[in-house]
Every structure is written in structure tokens, then in C-alpha cells.
Amino acid sequence: MSDYRLAPPRNERRDAAENRQRIIDAALHLFDLHGVEQVSMNQIATEAQIGPGTLYRRYRNKSELCQDLIKDSVDVLFEDIYEAMEAHKEEPAGGRLRRLLGFFLRFREKKAQLLKGIENASPPTGKRAYSPIYQELHQQLVLLFEEIHGTKPGGVSSVFKADMLLHALGSEAYLFQRQGRGLSPETILEQLCLTFIPDEAAKL
Secondary structure, three states, X not given: OOOOOOOXXXXXXXXXXXXXXXXXXXXXXXXXXXXXXXXXXXXXXXXXXXXXXXXXXXXXXHHHHHHHHHHHHHHHHHHHHHHHXXXXXXXXXXXXXXXXHHHHHHHHHHOHXXXXXXXXXXXXXXXXXXXXXXXXXXXXXXXXXXXXXXXXXXXXXXXXXXXXXXXXXXXXHHHHHHHHOOOOHHHHHHXXXXXXXXXXXXXX
């Protein structure tokens, strides 16, 4: 399995480090008050008492800022996933896929606003596939689907299936099921497993 890490922080001058902390503090404060979607980059700059240019030199958009805010939690998430995959490596791939989905759905519940901020502010084409979190998830899903279905030409496309599952895990689809359909995270997990994991692949 690949080792997920966001890019390590650059060695910073003291003033740059101070500006970064002011941006983070301002963003967290505003996000807590108004929600990620309702807060603009200019509002964050004003709250942090820095110029917009200083903010945009550090973060090109709100997606990059949200990724910085969430990166420590993401590192822990994937460490937990890898440890679970290794501890249960003798388990059928379907069971391990269910475990992975369980980890991510719990994470999604805790970090829903920041994940939505990452998705909404990213480029519209393939946005989830190119954010570091979803890119790593996609790689792990493809590996598990290939183990379940094999890699025969003309068979099930593991890449396509991983794309479709990621779409279901994205904010728009997931929050519709939570809020529009009123489903619990546990029910969503069960339905995803019934949809994407063949019965024989899930047997322990």
C-alpha cells in the first residue's frame, strides 16, 4: 500500500509561520461561525489582518486552505486504515473494503465541512480524483476491487467502480442521503456494501 502524506511543510521564516497561524486561526473561527461555504478568502484575510495577496501566496484557493486544516487528521485516518488492512490481511477483500469504508464514513461525519470545502473549491473536472484525500482512497479502492474481481480484459473495471464509489462518498451524494433521505451513517455503510461488494467477497 502506498504511504499517504500531504506535502511536508516548507521551512518557513518566522513572519511566514506567524501569517500561516493567523490564517488558520481566522479560518477556523469564521468556519465555526458561518460554515465553510459561506466564508470567502477575502473575509479570511480581513479576519487574519493580512492582505489578500499574502493569503493567496500561501493558499491559491479555499480548497488548499481546507486541506492544510485537515491534513493531520487525514494522516491519522490513513495510518488507521493501513494498520487495519495489515491486521486483517487474511480477511477476504470484501471484508477489508467494508472496514475501509467504515473508517472513512466516521471521518466524513467529523470533517464534513472541511471535506466539502476541499471539493467545492477544487477544479470542476475530476475534482475529487485530484484532491490528495480522494486520490489515495481511489488507489486503495482499485486495489481491493482488483482483488475481488480480478483484472481480466472485458471484466469489471476496478477504476470505474472505484470512481462510482468515490462519487457516492463525496459531499453532494453523501449529504443528500444523510439529510434528504434521512439515512444514518450505519445504514449508508450497509447500503454501500450491498451495492459494491459481492456476497461471496464479503464472507469472512
